[in-house]
Amino acid sequence: MHIYKLKGVYLSFAISAAAFLFSCNNNTQSTGTMKTTTAKTLDTLAFSKIVYGKKVGAYEIGNGQMTAHFTNYGARIVGLWIADQDGALTDVVVGFKNIDRYLTTTEAYFGATIGRYGNRISKGKFTLDGVEYQISINNGPNALHGGKKGFQDVVWDVEQPDSKTLIFSYLSKDGEEGFPGNLRTKVIYSITDKNELRMEYEATTDKKTVINLTNHAFFNLNGEGSGDVLNHSVQIFADKFNPVDNTLIPTGQLQDVLNTPFDFINTKLIGESINDDNEQLKFGKGYDHNFILNGVEQNGMRHAATVKGDKSGIKMDIFTQEPGMQFYSGNFMKGNNTFKGGSTDDFRTAFAMETQHFPDSPNQPSFPNTALSPGERYHTISIYKFSTEE
Template sequence: MDQSEAAGSSPALASQPFGQTSDARAATLYTLENARLRVCITDFGGRMVRIEAPDRHDHRGDVLLGFDNVLAYVANGGAFGALLGRCANRIAGASVTIDGQTYQLSKNNGDATLHGGAVGFDKVFWTVATAEAEPVPRLVLTHVSADGDQGFPGEVSIQATYQLDEDALSLSFQARTSKSTVINLSAHPYFNLAGTAGGDVLDHEVSIAADTFLPTDAAQIPTGDLLPVAGTPFDFRQPSLLGARIRQADPHLFHGLGYDHCFVVGTDAPTTPRFAVRVRDPASGRVLEVYTDQPGLQLYTGNKLTGAFAGHGGIIYRQSAGFALEAQGFPDAPHHPNFPSTILRPGETYRRVIRYRFPAE
């Protein structure tokens, strides 16, 4: 893995206290900023707390749902803005078999493992290896997941790097393991390009570069099939309002209570991140594009936000207050040999990139 820069080699990022957890662990908030974007990230869960992006009049506004201190994230935050691992999304039966050996995993979503288990990477403090403002704003976080963590085999060393370049925030992952294991790293930011007080996101225009998606059963476990999006509410190959077909009587929308599905954006191994999705808010003119070398893109429309808590600015987060775009390996890949593998073996290095771009309209 890349080694962190020597201390004092460049101006440090701005940082400030972000409160304490109930066991008195202090969190810190780091700010990455350039001429176009301002991004706040905390070491608790390695999570994005704020992203301020300009509208068509060049006025910055926060486009990320979140909370104002670490205790609120512990109480209500779930995966809001967080890094996901060891395995983003679901693993059926909370078990995996690798090289003939079966491992029982943490069960935290019915009979499944979700986002790495009960104590996934969203609930740990990440170590700050680098926090520098120049030559470009960059925050490098590391974490060591012990052998047997949440039932997964192998000691895994992970590095997650956030970096600002002009109109984009890039998130790159590296990981290595001591034993063959499952690795599927991602992040879970909830966006509302109208601003966090902008109501729901159903009037956002969405384009997804996917001809197929992964159908699921009632427990939201992929069936193993890849279904064409053509003629379904999942066809976003041309710009469509997020809410235009979300209430259609499609069985897969019933399973997810809306959109909570993985779109296939490519199963090859591109040398550079490919375009996956473009979202535009007509009212503000803000645009978000995601580029990634991951094969899947999970679109989630905040279907289980109930209005039970408030976030930034005291705004209550109700259903569809934001949308999540999780670039990732396919859910439940260990149980589907036809899916791209999420197995990492000793001597290999896992590398993945997610790039969030906010171009001018």
């Protein structure tokens, strides 16, 4: 997260949603070493609905090789199509085929923008300038992902300036879920010619507040419905992680990953150590922890992780300006929800890697600061780059 002092007026985007027709083709055309793909269609009518008095729709961006589908309910990604090592078109982001399932799901965060504060705040309380604030409790004794009605459960304004870019904007009013300040937020999704899904976040406030925005895409690089992700290979560029208590609140320590199941410095399978007799794994029922990133930094972006699907050869490299990343191995997926292709969200059939500031930072003075003051601009970028490798 970068905080900038502002001069002048912040321009908010309040642009009504429009419906777009998607291609109905499903093919892959070879163009030398590159492949041109046309994603399976997303039924736009299935996403056309009035929710909380605002229009919800479905949107598409792409570059001819990679296509992503979104909805402005939760400013969320619904699907991401790319060719695997054999040229077969593969949807690597799990999600639902219509808006009604997003509204009724038992897992509210699939693909969503998370805010105002991603991850957990202990007991939902924090203090700013001597004033204590109480956020709504929604995860045991704690607040998770912004409280009961976080950014995943609001309808965002949307603008599509070109075929590769979507801009979502939302005004979170003073007192929403207990947070102080009117927070004007913008999320810009774009697909580059390098097969990168770029996520850019901006925000300003008129009263000091805390902020920690991220995206909660659930990935399966072998494709939605292909089974569990335990044989995905993972490398995380982090030599430390945040140990947690039994409610998943960080203890305040930065623990070395060496000689623990959390050592992904060298590539290993997700399932290699996930069932080890380890207290931290028991607390999270698997991996659900923040890693402190130390990857090589270039042009202000740090290499956070590399993940590869064992069946597809699809590789995802994550780069970010954030100091941490939450690795979640789908431990609370219970098969209660049906995805686009008809499969269910069974145990560990997807994973999330959420770039972020550390959980509970407002109550942990030693953690990087997440406060945002009037006259400052919150700005952070994360990139998910896709390629194939046999």
